[in-house]
Amino acid sequence: MTDTVKISTKNVDVFYGENHAIKDVSVDILKNTVTAFIGPSGCGKSTFLRCLNRMNDTIDSCKITGDLLMDGEDIYAKSVDPVQLRAKVGMVFQKPNPFPKSIFDNVAYGPRIHGLVGNKTDLEEVVETSLRRAAIWKEVKDRLDAPGTSLSGGQQQRLCIARAIATAPEVLLMDEPASSLDPIATAQIEELIDELRNNYSVVIVTHSMQQAARVSQKTAFFHMGDMVEYGDTTAIFTNPVDQRTQDYITGRFG
DSSP: OTTOEEEEEEEEEEEETTEEEEEEEEEEEETTOEEEEEOSTTSSHHHHHHHTTTGGGGOTTEEEEEEEEETTEETTSTTOOHHHHHHHEEEEOSSOOOOSSBHHHHHHHHHHHTTOOSSHHHHHHHHHHHHHHTTOHHHHTTOTTSBGGGSOHHHHHHHHHHHHHTTOOSEEEEESTTTTSOHHHHHHHHHHHHHHTTTSEEEEEOSOHHHHHHHOSEEEEEETTEEEEEEEHHHHHHSOSSHHHHHHHTTSOO
């Protein structure tokens, strides 16, 4: 199953006004695989990630060209509702951003607005399953009424992951999900990412090459808006084809 393409992107360009942020990028996101986007700050990796669930739609000056297909369907087609798309393509941001609601309501929010659950028992089950999958159930099960914002940073991020998976997405996008976390919380998130790929296609943007090497099977290296190289993570880190990839991995720039 691993080599089945979930999202296919071809010749994608992204402009912010006059700024050409992404230049002719083509990459396939495979099912049940963790794909890492690596590269120096400002190289376009987060911009490209946000194309995959139309988060760039919220920026007026942003223009996107090229083909982006999920399961063969154009995600930018007029008939596609971006809200429904984002239920299928969940997103976890760099900074944990729980809603100002209870822990329970943070996770229940998506299933409720998308009408995914029939009754309270089903909803409670979805919330518990999501919190378990996000490796935070044991810490919060006795205080589900407490505000999400009362949790520590690492717990908040795991809550946000629980919230993202509560709508039963098919793809999970993570933009530097561990950059603001301590080493223990980071290790928990990494373990979690490895488990999540059994059920989802995961795309992670990370500054940490060690993290990319640990959690991903495929890696794309971005540099100044170009996707320089894409392939098996092991090959990218041990035998890169392009000199720019080699220079980045060996710490000559970045």
